Amino acid sequence: MDTIRSVLVPIHREGWKFIAIFAVVTLVLFWVAEPLGWLGVILTCWCTYFFRDPPRVTPVREGLLISPADGVVQMIERAVPPEELGMGSDARQRISVFMNVFDVHVNRSPIDATVMAVAYRPGKFLNAALDKASIDNERQSLRMKLNNGKEIAVVQIAGLVARRILCEAREGQSYKAGERFGLIRFGSRVDVYLDDGMVPLVATGQRCVAGETVIAEDGATEQPRTGEVR
Incomplete structure (x- = not known):
């Protein structure tokens, strides 16, 4: 069964x-x-x-950030959130998850939060695995505020094959961690920009499962993780 x-x-x-x-x-x-x-x-x-949309079991401990997408952690580095979100010019820790055409493409909220701003920006359709895709490619961005006042950004980025970003989130809407908020067709990337005190708990090259894999924790005391192919 x-x-x-x-x-x-x-x-x-x-x-x-x-x-x-x-x-x-x-x-x-x-x-x-x-x-x-x-x-x-x-x-x-x-x-x-x-277009499969399987159910997922989401960890619900406070402070955990869950992967918004199925795929591989492409990069973990500091970057400035999309300017259209109005989150300032300071660089934040960014976790990028790349989806290939065989991954589930339903996107989920990383944490319990309220949508403060929704912004769309047209652009190119470069390979989403490239770093410059976060700047040049078509994207749909969300600014989300946690109950403790901290903010994160979640950015859906179109890829080389992707030509359609579906985002159902609206300003003022609240989400629980793991709840669905959108979809990208066909092959793309999702970036999560963290706030201060949020520590990445995944390594570059690690495979994530949307709604299940813990990618960061607010207030974590351990050092950012590294990984090896074994």
């Missing part, structure tokens, strides 16, 4: 129209030439797989 559940996971509502388009094109390809139809079947299965 667990194996079946791991395969037959819920599909994000944003995906059904694309799955339908892929299925119709597949039928046309079968009518044109059967071998092309089987290629369409493969692509339709991939489209269905891409």
Whole structure:
């Protein structure tokens, strides 16, 4: 039963129209030439797989920041949050999680917080793994305030293949850690800018699971982590 559940996971509502388009094109390809139809079947299965939206078990201890995206920690470094959020010009610790086209692309809130500002900025579609993608690429940014007054920024960044950022968050809306707030199609990146006192607890190259992997902690006393490929 667990194996079946791991395969037959819920599909994000944003995906059904694309799955339908892929299925119709597949039928046309079968009518044109059967071998092309089987290629369409493969692509339709991939489209269905891409839009999966499995449930996640989120750690709920106060102060924990959870990964907003499935993927690999691309970089951990200090950077200035997007200027359109009005969070100042001081550099903050930034954790970047890169999603490839096979990752779940549903994005989740890193922590219990209220959305203070939502800002969209058009831009390029460079490879999201590049550092300059955070500056040049199309992005959707959230400024979020915690109950203790601290603030973080969560930034959805379009990638080389991605052409659509879906952000359902609105100013004044409150989220619990792990709650869904958006989606990016197809392959992209999510950056989290931390406030003072928040310590990264992941290492570059580490794989994260949205809504489950702890990426940082507010008030942590341990040193930032490093990792090795073993």
